[in-house]
Structures are given as C-alpha cells and as structure tokens.
Amino acid sequence: MLRFGAATLILAIWALNAAAMSAPPPAPPVDDAALMADAPAPVLSAYHLFTDVHGRVPAARVTPYDIATPLFTDYAAKTRYFYLPPGKTARVDGPCLIDFPVGAVLIKSFAFPADLRRPAADVRRIETRLLIHRPTGWVAQTYVWNDDQTEAVIKRAGLRVPVAFTDALGHARSTLYGVPNVNQCKECHSQNGVLAPIGVKARNLDRQVDLWTGRGLITRVSRIPTGATPRWDDPALPAADRARAYLDANCGHCHSRAGLASNSGLFLTLEETDPAVQGVGKRPTAAGRASGDLAFDIAPGRPDESIIVHRMASTDPGVMMPPIGRTLAHDEGLALVRAYIEGMR
C-alpha cells in the first residue's frame, strides 16, 4: 500500500509538471539500437515506435499504410505502419515485395471494436506484431497489450485471448483469439525457409507508392508497372478477380512455390496462370480427412463439392484452412470464393 501511494504521488506530481509546461517535450526518436539488439525488448514502448502509451500515435518516420486485400484474422481491425531509419529509403521494382533496408520495421496492430458497425468506438487492442529487418535477416516479434491498454509485453510462445464483439450484422460473436508464437509467424512469412514480409508488395499498395515516392520514402528503381491487386470487397469488380485476390492474400503466402505448403502443388498467388495449379479439377494430395469426402480442391460450378470451400468454412484444427491465424470462419470471404467457383464453367 505504501509503495502504491508513493507511486501515485509521483505520477500526480509528474502530471502537474506536464500540465504546467507550455509545450510537451519532444518525443524521443525510434530506438534503432534496441531494434537491432539480439534480445527482444521486454515491452513494446522501449522501441519508441509510438509517442503515446496506447500505441496509437506513430513516431516520426513511422508511416501508416493500408493494403488492397488483407488477410482475415477473426475480424480483427488492423493498423499497419512501416518505419524507415533516418537516411534510408525502400526500393520498389515492379509489383513484387518492396525491398526495405536493414533497420526498417513493419508494424501491425490487431484490435477489436466492441461493435464492428462502430469501428472507432470501444476498441480493444490485442497485440502488435513487428517484423524487424536486421543485418542477418528479418525477425518476428509479438507484443500483447495489457488490460489497461497502456503497455504491450513480449510474448514468444503464443497465447489464447478471449474476445467478444458484435459483428457487422449485429450478431454477438466470441472466440479464443490466437496470438501466434514466433515459429508460427514464420510459417506464413516463409520464402524458401527464410523469414520475409508478405503484404508489402507494391501491387497491394496502389497509390501509396506514388505518395511515398513523392515524400522521398521510397525509390522506384525500374519502370516496371507496380500493378494493382483487386480489392476483395469492391463490388464493382468481377467476383473471380476479387476471389483470386482474396486467395492470394489469405492462402498464397503458404500455397506458393516457395511457401510452406509448396508440397501440396496448390499455388494460389495472383502470379499463377494455370487453373490446374490453382485447384481447378485438382485432386487433394495430403489433405487426409480434411478433404471432407470431396474429390477436388475446386469443382467448377459446384462450391459445395470443393475442398477449398469446405476447409475455409471449417473451424476444426485438423481441417481448417488457413490452419493458423483464424479461429472463426470468414463469412464474407467464404461467400466470395463460393461465388467465384459457382461462376466457373
């Protein structure tokens, strides 16, 4: 009790002092040395990537971004940033992954508004994930926010967090959200066994590439067009284009020739052109019981007979796809993929 009282007193004095000052003290710069240290910082705030304790206000050189078609993670709202150290720029060469310099950090926070129909109200932040580009390669770290939403603590072995929210249709939802362990980060973020970013492809960023070029954050090193990934939820676009983009974002990191699921022979990145490798008329390889008594990954015109639909709809750990990163089915994504298969002849 005595210690608590003293701490409260100190806080009160600090608050009075802060209020008395005419201007707030300048926020400390991002701590590059801490980011490059072998051991992860025990708390997220040690990196100074944000200027507030809630992790909402990015520091200088920390730039927010959005991607056209994101990964579904149990309806979590995501905020994304990248950090570039002073004097460094990223390089863009066509539609593929942006080449971030050593010292760069990709930052993604996962949060649940109490009601998805009011995304800005009663937002509970669950975790903030970092991908840090060290001289030896990228490393992944995950920080889990405390109940007071004032600090996030390193969590390396994963965690289940009960979450509850009201969905877009007004239905109550709840689940045991899974914070990934660091190996699971790499299960998705793997290119030939080496950890790498996924989402920061130029084609996913659309006009942001020009914006950042203008601000000197990135350099275009070629005239190769950056392209534009279709937005999965843009009703003006054909369902097939949107579904391909959805499968690219939600499956393509593993289901690619350099990904963890390369042995499946099912490749779902947008760059693939052969319908057979995209699952059309393709028999399962090692799906085992997860095939659900169905013969083909995609049976054209027959979503109910397509293994992709069956596994996207499942929440059984031995059946569901993706196997990590979600505990709920994504109703809207599933509807889109069903429409795509329905429309095939």
Added chain:
Amino acid sequence: MRLVTLFAVTTLSAFGAPAFAATVDVPAGANAQERLQTALIDAKPGDTVRLGAGRFELSEGLSLDVANVTVAGAGEGKTILAFDGQLGAGDAFLITSSGVVVSDFTMQNAKGDGVKSKGADGISLLRLTVEWTGGPKASNGSYGVYPVASSNVLIDHVTVRGASDAGIYVGQSRNIVVRNSRAEFNVAGIEIENCYGADVHDNVATHNAGGILVFDLPGLPQMGGHSTRVFHNEVVNNDTPNFAPRGNIVAGVPTGTGVMVMANRDIHVFDNHIDGNASAGVMLVAYLQTFTDPRYIPLPRDIVVRSNRFGRNGFAAVWPGGAEVAAAVGGSLPPVIWDGVDTYTHPGGAAETIPARLAVSDGPVVNLRLKTQGAPATAAQPTVVPNLITGDLREPPAIVLPAGQDR
C-alpha cells in the same frame, strides 16, 4: 523449472553445431504448452530438449525451426504428449529445420498430422508411438509421421496406429530408410509417395486397410518416384475396413491389400512375409484417374517381385471386378496381380506405350490385361501365368544415410 546442463560436443555436425550444446529439461505438468513451446523456440543448434516422464496436456500444435536439435522423451508410454485438447495449428508437431532427431515418446490424438517435417535435410524419428486412442475412425488425424520434401529421412522403431490416411508416410523426399517399425489399424500402414530412393525393411504392417504402398501421383513438385526396395517386412492380416474420407488417394486402396505399387519405376519387393490379405498379396497398378500434368507417367514399370513368403491372400477381393476375376481364374486370386496397363495418353497429346518391364518370379501372376490407363478393373480379361519375366532388372543400391545420422 528448467534445468540447463552444459557439456562439450566432441564432433561438429554437418549443420554447424556449436562447440557447446545444452540439454534443456522440460518436465511434465502444468502449463506444458508454453514451457515446451518456449524451449523449442529458445533451443540452439546442437541442443537437446529433454521431455520428462508423464503427461503433457497440449492445447496447440508444437513447432521447431532450429537446426540440429534433438527432442527426446523418457520413453514410449512414459512421456506422453496428449493433444486431446488441441485448439489450433493442425500439425501436432511441425518441424521446419534440418538435422532434427525426435525420439522416445508417445503422441496421442493429434487433430491433424502427428509429427510433420517439411523441407529438412536430415530428419530422424526414432522410438516413437503416434496413436489415436479411440481406434480407427475417419475423424482421426491424417498421418502419424509425415516427412515431406525432405532428404535423408530415417524412421526407426516407430509405431503408428489409427491414422485416417497413412500411418508412416514419406512424400516427395529422397534417401529414405523406414525400418523396425509397426503400422496397425491405419488406412495405409506405410506409404512412400513421389520419392526417390527408399529402403522399407523389417517393419510390421498389420490390421491396416492396406499394408505397404509405393505410389506416384501427378501434379506435385516432385514426381517420377523411383528406386524403392520393400524387403523383409511382415505384411499380414491387413483387414481393417478402409475408413479414409472419399477423395483421398488411399480411399481407393481396397481393404485387405498387402503391398500396392502404383506408377513408379525400379521398385523391388522381396523377402517379405505376406499373408492374410483378403484383396491382394501384391498389386501392381497404373494411376487410375485422369490427369493434366504432361510430365507424369502413370505406369508401374521396372518392378521386381521375388522371394516373398506368401500365405493366403486374395481370397475375398473387395475391389470392383475382383470377385469376377477370382471366379474366372479358379475361385481365389494368385499372390501377385498386375493390371496389364502399358499404354497411356499424354494430356492433350498422343497415346504412348511404355514396355512395363517386370520380373515377377513369385507367381502365379494374374494379368488383368486392361492395357490402357484409366480402364476400370471390371473390364479385365484376366489370364494367369506361372511367372512374368520381361526384363533383367537391377536392384537399386542400398540407401546409405550420412554417418552421423545412422548410428
């Protein structure tokens, strides 16, 4: 908590183990998930993660991504990794690094696959039991042990029971030894699929739907399976009704199959004891489905079957047309069945005939004379010959694993 002891490692491994390696003890008990997963994350190359005796109640699949780590329990039946309460991460234990040794524990009731190793150069699975304790059920996990896209694979003294696909499954790998192991009450006992170079010997495959399968499938990064020797195994009483979900390739394996070779070349089946398999002793067949992969060859060719000890097989064949073929050849099927397919059509192209060189000295052999890939067995025009020798076929060399791996 965890005890860490240090000892000098006298030899440097091919995977660059440091001069010192630690043994990290992880006892059974509360919070096993976080303690064990943390030990697997924190392990350094060369370390041993030692699992204590007792039950580890696990709520998620485990994973290891550090090279040259040994994960060892206190013995099968003593250290038990129980996945009854698994919430996520399909594979019960996913290994994505090379030079790993996993040994001496029992794993129960994985929701997906048991021990999966992807992309390893060097994976050793020793003295493990992987089981589903509710008996053979379609809701059991798919594979017991599952090295895939790996090289230098050693599976020794492993027991798998209850897998809803294959108990011991090696896919798209090269240089493989599966020995001294037991597969029972699975759909497939032991399956070697799209592999280059495997020795499968001194195993027991019993009470599966199919005992030992050597398959090659189209549309995969590694195809053209070849050079597997299946020898000195007990392939007896494979009599569990096939309980695989439809659609999987093993769902097409007739209940009561001893050894089945599908597509592939240079497969030698010898010195096995094959008995009590109602549908077939040894079956040599082409891939039956249509396919679109122009690189794929669906025919079994350059196959040797010799010196096996056949008991009673093929006495109640359940495959379509099996009963009719049996009736046509005198009531019971001979020990070796060949579909007689030597012609297939390239996707979008011309028909091709590949002489299926065989050396089956274990007759009599029934040739179903189906001729063309895709023809159903109900179209058989069976003929029985004492032996079937159409080539002088050299045995693939014995598999040699790196010296440090095969101790």
